[in-house]
Amino acid sequence: MSRLTRRGVVVLVLAVLLLTAGVLAGHPLLRALGGLCAGALVAAVALTARRPSVVVTREVYPDRVERGRPALARLLVRNQGQRHQPAFTAGDRLGEGVHDVRVNALPPGTEASYHYELPTQRRGRLPVGPLVLERTDPLGLARGRLTAGESATVWVHPRRHPLRLPARGTPRHHHEGRVAEDLHGSLDLREVREYQPGDEVRHLHWKAAARTGQLMVRQYADPDQPRLTLLLDTRSRSLTPAAFEEAVEVAASVLHAAALGGQRCRLVTSGGLDLSTSDGATAARRLLDELCELGQDQETALAPGALARARGGDGALVVVTGGSLDEAVLARLRGRYPATTVVALGVGAGRPVGRLIRAADAAEAVSQWNATPAGRR
Template identity: 35%
Template sequence: MLTRQGIVAAVAGVAALVIGRMFGVIELFVIGAGFLAAVVVALVFVSLRAPSVTGTRWIHPKVLVAGDVGRVDLQLTHHGVVRSTRFTLHERIGRTHAPENAARLGVEPMAARSQAGAGYRLPTSTRGLVHLGPLTSEVRDPLGIARRFRPVAGTDTVTVAPRAHLLDIPTLGSGPLGRQLMATARRLGPGEFHSLREYADGDEPRSIHWRASARSETLLVKEYAVEGLRRVLIVFDADLASYADAASFERGVTAAASLAKSAGAAGLTTRFVTNGGNDLRGPDVAEHALALLAEIQPTSAPFGQLDRDPGEGVGLLVVVTGTTRSAGWRAASSVVDPTLTVVPITTDEAPRGPVGAAARTEAELVSSWRAITGRGSGVAAHRKRHETTGAVPGEQFTAPTSSGAP
């Protein structure tokens, strides 16, 4: 096809021929013929010299996080039997809710049946999908009159997940949330017998192991293992009416992504629920939740059935919403499950209750969550603890109880 310069040359050539013929000006006739001859030669050049190149695209990493800079590497193979001319690669880059742009890469002449590499950086600023391709090659004649495009590679899609912070996992007895979880664990009853210890002031007499005490010089008290946090149910309210504005909604996405990532890193049994019937369970919930949150848009669709979670042991129900006055909060917090401790995370108001957190900024999300979990607890310590003990996810604490002896 002709470039803009080629179109001008062709029009000028035709005009010169016509005027030269009409007025018998041989010089104009020659000039017009020269212009048209240059156009024909340029078209023949790009037709014969267009490189026969195919390419493979490698994206690092496959899933990006908003704010990261990825890289796209291209492996090119020239199938022609003669050396190629210099050509340019064009890669279309389309982003969700953003203008389309393109990457342009110059490639030096390639030897016959050879390979070469090229690449470019892929910056990201917001979550969503980035559509790459198709990748095409462009060759031009030396005068820039004509050009020809050929396909090199197809299309690819890159998922840009929302930013996610690694949050502390609450431990029983640590911070306001940990103390509430401890109370829930004790209310649910003791676990397996753990050990005997000496009686201390405040222990209930019914916890004394009388037979063991008779063989000892002091009174001995039975201790039972109290299982720690084992599961988490994350509910993200995606109704825009629950938020003050779009920025507040995006902070909610970040909070939900942080919870899913942290729970998955700690090995907790995780369930992720949001509007429109999205209910993620089973293995790899964190990965699937991040992929879902990368594309999620506000919707007024209901949650679906938020029935009691069939999991066992102490759990968390964390509801991410704009305000505790929203319909989404009322629907999620109405779940009746004595094993779950409900924690609201609000993006438009201060923390509500002793175990509430706020995310009016990303920094506040981290600080308010640390405040309710207590400093010194974290994902790494949580994982290390149950790797050492071989227990199911969740710490084990011992507490005296009145249950029967082992």
């Protein structure tokens, strides 16, 4: 699509005035100037309306990155036509902004690549694309735009801090040391989920597959496998936006360490989110993806009903909340989860009391965790 620029609109108005004045006054010079302006406009529109004969692709890597870590985009432009391709501008949408890439002229059959950094300062899903190819005429009278390429997504995960999280529970199947992969096959059916490469074919759930139209597998859990539940306070009245970001970092650090350390994890929020996973790298990525988009809410209760009614002894519990502790709720949770650790953020540093850690930010909280019995149990 080709449109006139502001300069083009001015020239168009000038052409109309000159032609009108030339006709009314019978002055050939005015008509010639008006025709010259009109001809320049027609040539500009024709030039910018022509579709660039190039193939443009974009790659982003990595597709998942910690907040503040570098992520790059690679733009590959190839001229597959038989003509010389003039220069143009490719605008790549990055979230709410646009990054402009000046693509130089390309001879036939050649290609060029351009690299640029993606903004990863904010946690969340960063949509990248589509590309908008922009071309202008030499006089700047018209501009042509064309959408090209596919969109991509970069998951900007919360920042994680190195955290020591020991295993809990009894050994699994008399195995000593860490198990390299999930143990499946016990009679404890945990969930039915979509098939992923590497899953046991004998665990396929054919009835669910026929019902959903996708391959589904049964996922079993070993009852003796260590478990960790993390309750994240998402109430806006409990944590400021800045303190909430620190709380999300604490949650990411704990859950990532637990999943990679062989523990089944459960993420619960005040807003009602209840996500249970197995252990391993896939589970850690799933938890981080969920934390990537998590926001605050207007709930009043710290713990949802499902967590408050949980049976006692169901693994360890970590509560990440603000400085104003809800002692009544925490007392009930401690009665159901004997191994309960509370991390209170947004307050000045304080000396850890038992399993209570007070810290101003995530880095300080994790440092206290690693230095206290809460990080060695």
